[in-house]
Amino acid sequence: MTYRSLLVAVDSAPGCDARLALACDLALGMDAHLIGICGVAMNEPPIADPYMGGAMIGESFTLFRDLAVAEVQAARDRFEAQVGPRCTRREWRGGLGMPADLIVQAARAADLVILGRRSGRSPDRAADPADVLMAVGRPVLVVPPDPARPPVGTPAVIAWKDSREAQRATAAALPLLRQASVVDVFTCCEPGRRDEALVQLADVVAWLGRHGIAAEAVADLPGPVGAADDVMAFAEAQGAGLIVAGGYGHSRLREWALGGVTRELLSASPMCVLLSH
Helix, strand or coil: CCCCEEEEECCCCCCHHHHHHHHHHHHHHHCCEEEEEEEECCCCCCCCCHHHCCHHHHHHHHHHHHHHHHHHHHHHHHHHHHHCCCCCCEEEEEEECCHHHHHHHHHHHCCEEEEECCCCCCCCCCCCHHHHHHHCCCCEEEECCCCCCCCCCCCEEEECCCCHHHHHHHHHCHHHHCCCCCEEEEEECCHHHHHHHHHHHHHHHHHHHHCCCCEEEEEECCCCCCHHHHHHHHHHHHCCCEEEEECCEEEECCEEEECHHHHHHHHHCCCEEEEEC
């Protein structure tokens, strides 16, 4: 199993150049097709003056549309400048619309979706990775603005929870885990449940071994802050470049209510995180 097609979001958020460089590295290393994508939603025009006969609406619509089209073109220029000299197997997709919606639709053409970390950008200019993660049927690799280390050729940490999401994320991450220098399957558990946790981790380690991936099981006590901090602290201590985790959340009032670990990893992880919902 490998990735044959990668979809990377292109925008003006901080860290986009690092994201594109990483996506290009992965595409070259896996002989994969690289698709760049950008969506920009048009701003609503202001309310027209009733004495102007609606003229303001038409002029504003044209102006906002032209600005959105120019932003998409700037993203394409950025993609070609960063990726063009290195990746010949590339493709561009851009259009007007909510970025997350366009990415979810285009994900059918990819094995892996590469996004930026949560930022202060408006969701009509840069996709919120939570919106994509919860709606897409592909694994999502979230890249921080300045990754501490690359996600391949470095240690990887699987943040294990005995759940469907963690199982799917681990299976989806196999192409990256095969290129990791070390793999740890990590979980936090209460003292009285450590033996039970180690039995679960042993199954995961054995399964990885059948795929040619040597891994170690680590069951630790929970820290005082939270599970996400425990995972990130362990990954940092290992010098990891990749965290693999299940993406947890559910729809609530047309917004995503994320699990605490998922929310923190999306917004604070200093290393790349592969998630699957």
